[in-house]
Amino acid sequence: MTDAPRISRQFSQRSVMEAIVQGGPISRASIAKLTGLSKQTISEIVRDLEDGGWVRETGRTSGHVGRTAVTYELVVDAAFIVAVDLGGTKVRVAVTDLAGQIVIEDTAPTDLRGGRPLVTQIAGMALSAAEGAKVARDKLRLAVVGVPGAPDNRTGRVLLAPNIRDFDTMDVLEAFRQALGFDVVLENDVNLAALGESWQGQGQGIDNLAYVALGTGIGSGLILGGNLVRGAANAAGEMGFLPIGANPFDPESLRVGAYERAVATHGIIERYETTTGENISVPVIFERAAAGDAAAVAAIDETSRQVACGIAAICAIANPQLVILGGSIGLRPEILERARHFLPQCFPYPVDVVSGELGARAALVGATAVGLSQLHNTLFGVATPNAGLSLPPTGAESSQEAAE
Amino acid sequence: MTDAPRISRQFSQRSVMEAIVQGGPISRASIAKLTGLSKQTISEIVRDLEDGGWVRETGRTSGHVGRTAVTYELVVDAAFIVAVDLGGTKVRVAVTDLAGQIVIEDTAPTDLRGGRPLVTQIAGMALSAAEGAKVARDKLRLAVVGVPGAPDNRTGRVLLAPNIRDFDTMDVLEAFRQALGFDVVLENDVNLAALGESWQGQGQGIDNLAYVALGTGIGSGLILGGNLVRGAANAAGEMGFLPIGANPFDPESLRVGAYERAVATHGIIERYETTTGENISVPVIFERAAAGDAAAVAAIDETSRQVACGIAAICAIANPQLVILGGSIGLRPEILERARHFLPQCFPYPVDVVSGELGARAALVGATAVGLSQLHNTLFGVATPNAGLSLPPTGAESSQEAAE
DNA sequence: GATATTTAGTTCGGTGACAGAACGAACTAA
DNA sequence: TTAGTTCGTTCTGTCACCGAACTAAATATC
Known part of the structure; x- marks a missing residue:
């Protein structure tokens, strides 16, 4: 029942499937218009897909001139x-x-x-x-x-x-x-x-973005030209070793990563400790800063400056249109605000910086x-090149099909 | 005569063309083996291409068992x-x-x-x-x-x-x-x-590489996952604004670029000037360094350290397998040697660093x-996805076809 | 309410890109 | 000369897909 349909129809089948997935309940005639294939071919392919259990009738259109159309939709629990x-x-x-x-x-x-x-x-x-x-x-x-x-x-x-x-x-x-x-x-x-933020979060429709996850450590994910960048050893975005923040030639930096030392959990705690002598956790530092503790505010300020520098480094090298902050520390509004404040002071071109909306x-x-x-x-053959992620729309379900 | 052949044969035609371009003089039977298409189809396509003036007979194979084959090659002056x-x-x-x-x-x-x-x-x-x-x-x-x-x-x-x-x-x-x-x-x-170095230079066959051009200014080109990365505003690789070398929050850095101030022509000259009071050109500084001038050597050392940091930044963000140095300063062996020396001291994972072999x-x-x-x-239709650059081989011309 | 218009979907008869088998052509090895 | 091998063509078939004609079913118009 759930076998992959035959192979030779690779491209057409895939695009029909995409039309159905994205077009919600949709008639065969509309699929034909969307894909540019003939009505006849669409009927054949849809029949195959229906036989395979991937697609099913949902109902008929109504209220417009002309014959009513049978609409089809994805069988969401086929796999x-x-x-x-x-x-x-x-x-x-x-x-x-x-x-x-x-x-x-x-x-x-x-x-x-x-x-x-x-x-x-x-x-x-x-x-x-x-x-x-x-x-x-x-x-x-x-x-x-x-x-x-x-x-x-x-x-x-x-x-x-x-x-x-x-x-x-x-x-x-x-x-x-x-x-x-x-x-x-x-x-x-x-x-x-x-990829998550790019699909359903802040990065929808943006081809060049960076996601920076700041927490215990720091890492980033880059989507450039619509593609996820992995690098030679799948280590692209492992920005802990950026030569920023701490002296990169310090042996300790070589072990932990200069930038990671400067911005991640440990760096913030250390920063607070050197001024006050107190070793407290990051959430507590944020609490104290909110209460007006000058040392805590200073620690957060300095961290944010470094975050801005890291974003500048990403922008200088990869030129994303949008930078999304995530991770337990990156999601804090205090960091976002300050990073937004410092970034224009160390990088001349405007870049959007936002918090991830999908959180953890x-x-x-x-x-x-x-x-x-x-x-x-x-299952349905390869997509046509540079079509981007062809995934279900994120918004409201099943809008009544708007004819054309 | 030089019209593009019909469109419907997009894929097959393109792959036949690639086989001919890359396989030097090649017989139709060999093309069939290479492409997986049938001999019959190859004959048709090659006939089309020959009619179009893109391909011509070169001769026949000989010396092996079986019938001799007619070989075809690219008409290099068709366009x-x-x-x-x-x-x-x-x-x-x-x-x-x-x-x-x-x-x-x-x-x-x-x-x-x-x-x-x-x-x-x-x-x-x-x-x-x-x-x-x-x-x-x-x-x-x-x-x-x-x-x-x-x-x-x-x-x-x-x-x-x-x-x-x-x-x-x-x-x-x-x-x-x-x-x-x-x-x-x-x-x-x-x-x-x-792209040049990636095709015919040091980067052949490498999917993830960075080319760093260091001279009057500094810029880099990134090929990641086999694709050139451009960024949102076609400014990927404009690494002059990396927050490294000079203080990025200095207004002068915001104008010129902190990193550009540190490593490009101007930075080297200034470095020599602050120690000696003499304002001389970069080539002269390299000359004096070769002659043993301590201040010149120091200026070059420090520049190389910064180059190593820049490479580290690229590696931390993009994780290339190879970094190619180019540009009037980047091509100097003194810089390459020292950058290779400093890089492992500020970045823990091994990266190949070489000079571009195509020079200017x-x-x-x-x-x-x-x-x-x-x-x-x-002309010949789109290539199959992720086939990389399908360009003529760079090596010796027209090797006698090795049957299989 | 009859007719025109519009749209959906099927049937039918292509066409063009291939595959595969069979076969002739041309060569080498013995 | 014969056997074996490879090249290339011819012939037949398959499959994806198109387009035109046609049927079906709705609304708009008079």
């Missing part, structure tokens, strides 16, 4: 995707349908043993979540796992992931595939967050985006 | 491309054939009036060069012009080009089109240099690459 955001402390797992809607979601503390136990934990969460939502196991087609590191899809290992034990030495990809029983894609978590769920949304687009590729 | 490298002081113009070989080249001092006079100068150089090489005017199909700024292909203007007068206010693209009488593409000169002609080679690939797109 499901597992989206995972694996963080150093928390694991989020979601099962989403073909419309990108989250069907069920689950969160748990990360199994700190890392390695296989962690893979088992996540696979267990995913499979039991699916069961709980009454999603048949053979409808799960693909999992996308966001990891805090640089996955190498050749070896299946995850490098630069100091927070997850053993992931740099084992074949994580294969372990997930075996534990889950279907295909798995690994991707850097910040990259996924960037950005990576999960991004994982869904990757999953959907990959699934469409394997 | 020509004009490649232009427009610098602040010099203009280079080349006419290249379909194999990417430079047929004729011309250099002249840039018309400092900029604007229309400059366009006229370049068009004149191109057209008379073509005439000199006996290239019929209707065989010129496309010009690619590298400019020191950020071309906006919508408005045809060139922004961020302080060295070329009036290019930021006039429709440069249209002016070139009218002066030349055929299609024109504008591209940033450093981007072209990056990198941009011209890149312009040819862009022109060829664009021309192939318009």
Whole structure:
């Protein structure tokens, strides 16, 4: 029932599918207009898709001149995707349908043993979540796992992931595939967050953007020319080692990263400690700053200056149109305001800087985006080049079809 | 005679053409094996291409078992491309054939009036060069012009080009089109240099690389995931404003660019002047350093440290596999050596750093690459996605076809 | 209420890009 | 001379897709 339709119709089938996915309930005649294919061909392809269980009749149009049209829509529960955001402390797992809607979601503390136990934990969460939502196991087609590191899809290992034990030495990809029983894609978590904001968040319709996740560490995801940039070792955006903030030639900078020392959690705490002698957590520093503590305000000011410098560095190199701040610290309005204030003082061209609107769920949304687009590729053929992400619209559901 | 073949064969025709371009003299049977298309189809397509004048018989294979094969090769003079490298002081113009070989080249001092006079100068150089090489005017199909700024292909203007007068206010693209009488593409000169090195220079076969041009100013071109990265305003790689080297919040940095102040010509001269009180040119500083002048050596050392920091910044953000140094200062071995020495002290992961091997002609080679690939797109249909640059091989010509 | 107009969708008869089998042509090896 | 191999064509078939003609079903107009 849910077999991939035949291959030779690759392109047309894909574009028909896209029209149905994005056009909500839509008639075959409208699909023909949208895609430029003939009515006859559309009827054939839609029949194939309907036979395959991917698409179904929804009703008829009415109220306009001419014959009423039968409308079709996506069968959202024809297949499901597992989206995972694996963080150093928390694991989020979601099962989403073909419309990108989250069907069920689950969160748990990360199994700190890392390695296989962690893979088992996540696979267990995913499979039991699916069961709980009454999603048949053979409808799960693909999992996308966001990891805090640089996955190498050749070896299946995850490098630069100091927070997850053993992931740099084992074949994580294969372990997930075996534990889950279907295909798995690994991707850097910040990259996924960037894709998430680009799909359903602040970055909609923007081809060049940077997502900066600032928290315990600092990382960024770059979408340039509409494509996610990964770099040679999947380490693009690992900006902790920017030679900014601290002296980059200090051996400590070489270990932790000069920029990470300056802006991430540890840097803020240290900054407050050097002026006051008190070692307190970041949320408390923000509280005290709000209450008027001068040292706390100074620490936040200086951090924001450094954040502005980091954004300047990204802009100087990658020239995004928009920079989205995320992560536990990056999402704080105090940081956003000040970074916006300092940026024009160290970078001459205007750049939009905003907070991510998806918050901590950005990576999960991004994982869904990757999953959907990959699934469409394997099921319905490749998209025409530079068509961007062809995913369901994010807004209101099922608007009555506007004829033309 | 030189009409584009029919459109419906887009994909197959393009891949046959690629096989012929890259496979040197090649038989139809071999093309069939390479492309996976049937012998019958290949014969048809090759006949079309031969009728169009794009391809011709070269001879027959011999010496192996079985029937001899007729071999075909590209008609290199079926069309020509004009490649232009427009610098602040010099203009280079080349006419290249379909194999990417430079047929004729011309250099002249840039018309400092900029604007229309400059366009006229370049068009004149191109057209008379073509005439000199006996290239019929209707065989010129496309010009690619590298400019020191950020071309906006919508408005045809060139922004961020302080060295070329009036290019930021006039429709440069249209002016070139009218002066030349055929299609024109504008591209940033450093981007072209990056593409040049990527095609025929140090970057062959590398999907993620950065080209850093260091001279009077500093700029870089990024090729990430096999694609040239342009950014939102075509200003990706304009790294002069990196907040490194000088204090980025100094108003002077906001004007010139903190990093540009630190590493480009002016910075080196100033560095030498502050220690010795002498204001001398960069080449002289390099001479004195070679002769053992401690202040000169120190100036170069410090500059190289900053170059290493800049490379670190690029690597932290874009994660290229290779960094190629170019430009009058970047090409000096003294800088390369020292940058290689300092880089591991401020960036923990290994990155290859090399000098560009095409020297000052990198941009011209890149312009040819862009022109060829664009021309192939318009003439023979689009390439299959992620096939990379499908350009003639750079090595020895016409090796006898090795059967399989 | 009959007729014109408009739109949806099907049937039918192409066309063009391929594939694949069969076969002749042309060569080498023995 | 014969066997084996490779090249290239011819012939037949398949498949995606188009366009025109036609049917079906609605609204607009008189």
